[in-house]
Amino acid sequence: MSEDTNPFESLQSQIDDAAAYLDVGDDIIERLKHPERVLETNLTIERDDGDLERFKAFRSQFNGDRGPYKGGIRYHPQVSRDEVKALSGWMTYKTAIVDIPLGGGKGGIVIDPDDYSESELERLTRSFARELRPMIGEDRDVPAPDVNTGQREMNWIKDTYETLENTTEPGVITGKALDSGGSEGRVEATGRSTVLAAREAFDYLDKDLEGATVAVQGYGNAGWIAAKLIDEMGATVVAASDSSGGIYNPDGFDPVAAKDHKNETGSVVGFEGSEETVTNADVLTLDVDLLIPAALENAIDADLAEEVKADVISEAANGPLTPNADAVLEEKDVFVVPDILANAGGVTVSYFEWVQNRQRFSWSEERVNEELEGVIVDAFDALVDTYEEHDLENPRTAAYVVAIQRVADAFEEAGSWP
Ligand code: AKG
Known part of the structure; x- marks a missing residue:
């Protein structure tokens, strides 16, 4: 990694980028930049x-x-x-x-x-x-x-x-086991929202998801579920990686079999459906239609971003692009569905779990997934409305404009102590 990026500074610069489009005072923006x-x-x-x-x-x-x-x-x-x-x-x-x-x-x-x-x-x-x-x-x-x-x-x-x-x-806590008050669909929710958001982006850009090629960096829970669901939507998963390295097959492979191999051996590397063993950086820079970074922060810095060939990125991880990488990808017209929307399925189903706990009632998996889809589609529509209204170049900035305005409104509506 050539760039040493502090994630807290990344967050603050993302807020600054959005502030220019907001009707929110500098004093409130300052408050919203700190815990x-x-x-x-x-x-x-x-x-x-x-x-x-x-x-x-x-x-x-x-x-x-x-x-x-x-x-x-x-x-x-x-x-x-x-x-x-x-x-x-x-x-x-x-x-x-x-x-x-x-x-x-x-x-x-x-x-x-x-x-x-x-x-x-x-x-x-x-x-x-x-x-x-x-x-x-x-x-x-x-x-x-x-x-x-x-x-x-x-x-x-x-x-x-x-x-x-x-x-x-x-x-008091979500993501519990089902018998302890957990929700149906919570384990899959982060991967599910990542692919729902990607689907909305493809639709918005008039691109076909059917037959699109996909690379997934990180094959933990979010990454492998995203791979499985995007495959079910008709896309072709051609590459995946974990901390030991990556696999690539230009004709695609079965993401579930790759996960089984990882469960047995500890890594996707060596999976029989792969044609070639590649590096993590290779997976991030392959010529694919959709890239899903699903590991940790700062996976793609500006240098690596120069090499990215995907048309769409849907961020299953939190903070996988440095701000400099974001700027490079914006120049290259790569459509990035930002983490705060793409991977929001986890917290959305956590919210459903919290509601179910308070209701002392359980929802079916079908209901959870249906409600989740509605939330992600509405959030994507709000992002696109703001993206178009302000003629923005970067979907992340649009997402922050929507989100910061909502938080600032709640703060202002609460009034202040005399
Ligand atoms: C995340 O979305 O990064 C989370 O930490 C999930 C939070 C939650 O499920 O409440």
């Missing part, structure tokens, strides 16, 4: 061998003007205070562009979970839940899964919170 508060804490747990180990952990509550703070908790060695601040800001504008009544938050622990046993991870997660307890709650802050966390961790947090609070409050 309301950030918890930084040190968690010490006993390892299985009896030694103690300390882990740094964060929770950023970026903005609560439109509802409870909402966003995932990730376990990754690259977690930092600035990364969590950026991710919580992206959550704020994500919940706003899809117009669900939630704010934005994000948390994380600096850890490579692969190096720890399940019982060590449980002790660590429960320790974090104890720290979070005073600041979370179904009307306060509602965490969810993110990179390297899932139903197991959410269930531990729910159990710790409910035990200490002596209550049942499943809506």
Whole structure:
């Protein structure tokens, strides 16, 4: 990576780009560029061998003007205070562009979970839940899964919170297992919105998704589900990658079989449906119709962006393009469906899960997917209206214009303390 990009600075520059088109005072824009508060804490747990180990952990509550703070908790060695601040800001504008009544938050622990046993991870997660307890709650802050966390961790947090609070409050957290109050469709939701948003973009650009070629960078939950669903829509997945490398077959391959291979061996590399082993950078710069970056921030910097040949990018990851990469792609007329819309399926179905928990009622998978589709299509339409109204070059700026205006309106409508 030739560019050293701080994700929090990326978020702030995205807000600045949109501010020029907004009827919002500079003082309010300044407020909307910073989190309301950030918890930084040190968690010490006993390892299985009896030694103690300390882990740094964060929770950023970026903005609560439109509802409870909402966003995932990730376990990754690259977690930092600035990364969590950026991710919580992206959550704020994500919940706003899809117009669900939630704010934005994000948390994380600096850890490579692969190096720890399940019982060590449980002790660590429960320790974090104890720290979070005073600041979370179904009307306060509602965490969810993110990179390297899932139903197991959410269930531990729910159990710790409910035990200490002596209550049942499943809506304190989303992304739970189905039997613990989770929602149908939540596991697939991020990948699903990524392809629904891509479908809308192809439609808007008058391009045919049927037979379009697709490359997917990152074959975790969001990436592989997006690959599976786009294949079901008639597109051809020709490349995929994970942290060990990439696979390429110009005639396409079965994305589910590639996932089975990854489950068995730990990587997509070596999959029999592949013609060629390629690098991650190759996957990002292949001559395809649609590129889906589905790994971490800053996957594409300006140098790599010069090499990108895709016509459309749908961002399953948060922050995969640096601002300089965005500028290069804008020059090249690549249509980028921004993360805050493309991957908003996760938080949208989390919202449905929270609603179901409060209703003490479960929706069918069909209903969840139908409602999700409506939300993504409406958000895409709002983006396009603003994109055209202001004659914008970059769909990301249009998404921020819509989202920031909604957050600013809620802030102003609340009035101020005398
Ligand atoms: C994200 O969209 O980046 C999330 O962290 C998901 C949040 C949620 O499901 O509440």
